Amino acid sequence: MAIKIEHLTHTYNPNTPFEKTALEDINIEIKDGEFVSIIGHTGSGKSTLIQMFNGLLKPTMGQVYIKGQDIHGENVDRKAVRQQVGLVFQYPEYQLFEMTVWEDVAFGPKNLGLNEEEIRERVAYALQAVGLGEEYYQKSPFELSGGQKRRVAIAGVLAMKPSILILDEPTAGLDPKGRDDLFNKLKEMHKGLGLTIVLISHSMEDVARYAQRMIVLYKGKVKYQGTPKEVFAHGDELEKIGLARPQIAYILETLKEKGMDIATDILTVEEAALQIKAYLLKRRDNNA
Amino acid sequence: MLRDITIGQYYPVDSPIHRMDPRAKILITFAYIIGLFFINHFIGYGFVVLCLYGTIQMSKVPIRYMLKGLRSILFILLFTVALNIFFTQGGRVLWSWGFLTITEQGLIIAAQMACRLILLIIGSSLLTLTTSPIQLTDGIENLLNPFRRIGVPAHEIAMMMSISLRFIPILLEETDKIMKAQMARGADFESGNIIRRAKAMIPIMVPLFISAFRRAEELAMAMEARCYRGGVGRTRLHSLHYEKVDYCAFVLASLFFIGCIIL
Numbered sequence: 001m002a003i004k005i006e007h008l009t010h011t012y013n014p015n016t017p018f019e020k021t022a023l024e025d026i027n028i029e030i031k032d033g034e035f036v037s038i039i040g041h042t043g044s045g046k047s048t049l050i051q052m053f054n055g056l057l058k059p060t061m062g063q064v065y066i067k068g069q070d071i072h073g074e075n076v077d078r079k080a081v082r083q084q085v086g087l088v089f090q091y092p093e094y095q096l097f098e099m100t101v102w103e104d105v106a107f108g109p110k111n112l113g114l115n116e117e118e119i120r121e122r123v124a125y126a127l128q129a130v131g132l133g134e135e136y137y138q139k140s141p142f143e144l145s146g147g148q149k150r151r152v153a154i155a156g157v158l159a160m161k162p163s164i165l166i167l168d169e170p171t172a173g174l175d176p177k178g179r180d181d182l183f184n185k186l187k188e189m190h191k192g193l194g195l196t197i198v199l200i201s202h203s204m205e206d207v208a209r210y211a212q213r214m215i216v217l218y219k220g221k222v223k224y225q226g227t228p229k230e231v232f233a234h235g236d237e238l239e240k241i242g243l244a245r246p247q248i249a250y251i252l253e254t255l256k257e258k259g260m261d262i263a264t265d266i267l268t269v270e271e272a273a274l275q276i277k278a279y280l281l282k283r284r285d286n287n288a
Numbered sequence: 289m290l291r292d293i294t295i296g297q298y299y300p301v302d303s304p305i306h307r308m309d310p311r312a313k314i315l316i317t318f319a320y321i322i323g324l325f326f327i328n329h330f331i332g333y334g335f336v337v338l339c340l341y342g343t344i345q346m347s348k349v350p351i352r353y354m355l356k357g358l359r360s361i362l363f364i365l366l367f368t369v370a371l372n373i374f375f376t377q378g379g380r381v382l383w384s385w386g387f388l389t390i391t392e393q394g395l396i397i398a399a400q401m402a403c404r405l406i407l408l409i410i411g412s413s414l415l416t417l418t419t420s421p422i423q424l425t426d427g428i429e430n431l432l433n434p435f436r437r438i439g440v441p442a443h444e445i446a447m448m449m450s451i452s453l454r455f456i457p458i459l460l461e462e463t464d465k466i467m468k469a470q471m472a473r474g475a476d477f478e479s480g481n482i483i484r485r486a487k488a489m490i491p492i493m494v495p496l497f498i499s500a501f502r503r504a505e506e507l508a509m510a511m512e513a514r515c516y517r518g519g520v521g522r523t524r525l526h527s528l529h530y531e532k533v534d535y536c537a538f539v540l541a542s543l544f545f546i547g548c549i550i551l
Contacts, residue, residue, distance in 0.1 A: 017300060056468050079474055087472040095469040097494035107491065111474030142498075156473055 008062030040217035041242035086162030092153035208267035310427030323548035372398035443519025
């Protein structure tokens with residue numbers, strides 16, 4: 001079990017007029033090597049929840065276990081936990097500070113106290129993983145484009161070699177190609193290295209395409225959990241809490257209303273194309 | 289992490305003090321501070337404490353919020369007290385060692401200074417805790433208006449103040465975010481000697497400065513996009529009016545001021 005959360009409740013600014021309960025009685029399990037997506041309306045507690053995963057926030061109540069270890073127990077090396085659980089914040093490019101791309105990515109491994117050679121190897125690995133070649137090594141991160149900055153920042157977390165990677169809307173503000181590149185890289189690492197990935201996203205298309213399991217948060221509580229198919233079956237309820245199904249699901253629904261005999265629990269464009277094609281072939285055969 | 293700073297923090301509840309006109313509150317705070325300096329014996333301070341306590345009760349702001357503001361001046365307070373104890377001449381000598389002497393007079397003056405500073409800080413934090421930054425700057429602008437003739441840029445001063453006040457929580461939040469992001473990369477801000485800790489601040493300071501400049505630029509652009517052109521001829525959404533509560537406050541404040549002078 002990569003991450004296990006038991007009865008977690010978190011309150012910001014307790015005992016002040018600014019008191020706000022962000023999470024309430026959360027119970028979650030994320031298995032090793034899973035690709036899980038967390039969705040929810042703005043303010044539903046997603047960002048608070050992921051800060052629990054690596055101990056940046058201490059819950060007001062409840063336990064957080066990483067690989068079976070209670071991270072707020074006694075004698076726990078918080079740094080080791082943060083090495084295991086890599087966290088990429090929203091707009092991570094705002095955390096860049098070094099003179100060169102290379103130095104910035106090396107910040108994490110240096111903090112882990114690794115030797116020169118190991119650091120060099122990890123930085124090269126991380127930059128290669130996000131698709132930045134040697135010509136970028138000595139550039140200043142501040143002269144890069146937004147998408148490239150984002151990739152440098154993600155490389156900075158990958159260089160820690162985490163076994164669990166958490167990303168908070170990593171593709172916000174990226175162009176379509178940048179988004180596809182990033183997701184393909186993530187998928188590759190998920191498959192190749194067995195990385196556990198937790199992804200926060202507002203794009204139902206991306207979630208439907210990449211996630212094996214989904215967690216839906218609503219007002220600080222877990223509303224639904226399950227595979228994308230199971231969760232998106234609650235279409236109307238999702239809409240009520242400010243979410244939606246992937247767009248293609250709505251298209252198929254309309255086609256069905258117009259009399260096409262097709263399944264509507266389809267979540268990706270590719271599946272939909274197959275369905276429609278099968279339907280058209282069947283109709284042609286019937287007509288013939 | 290950085291949420292304990294209360295200077296300039298507004299405490300949102302509804303009370304007669306909160307409802308007062310910001311101009312009245314600023315003027316009364318001024319009178320209060322001046323009154324404080326008229327007093328030079330302990331009965332007077334007792335009177336001030338009583339009045340202040342009553343006002344705090346009326347404002348519905350918990351007293352511990354006022355006391356929190358004191359923490360930030362603790363060093364200045366101790367420094368002033370020590371200076372006054374050791375370097376005041378006159379009166380009976382109680383203790384002496386080398387060039388350091390403690391006299392009776394010194395102890396009394398040090399205690400009075402401490403009272404004065406503490407009451408000063410609590411009184412002025414009462415102003416900022418019960419007045420939102422926007423009201424506060426509105427009030428200041430309005431009070432400075434008569435001085436515009438002699439070249440005081442009232443509107444500009446008020447605008448700069450409201451912008452900087454507005455930026456305090458934003459920059460705090462930003463610092464918190466950057467700190468967390470660097471901690472997620474294994475940064476350690478808590479251990480090591482002073483030089484190591486100072487060096488550990490670089491990964492926070494650089495992104496923070498960059499984002500402060502970026503925000504300033506974006507704000508300037510957003511203001512221009514909405515046709516901001518300074519204070520000339522600008523009307524306001526909330527114009528200020530003195531109400532009954534303000535007149536009552538003025539009367540009470542006058543009584544307080546007279547009390548300060550008599551005592």
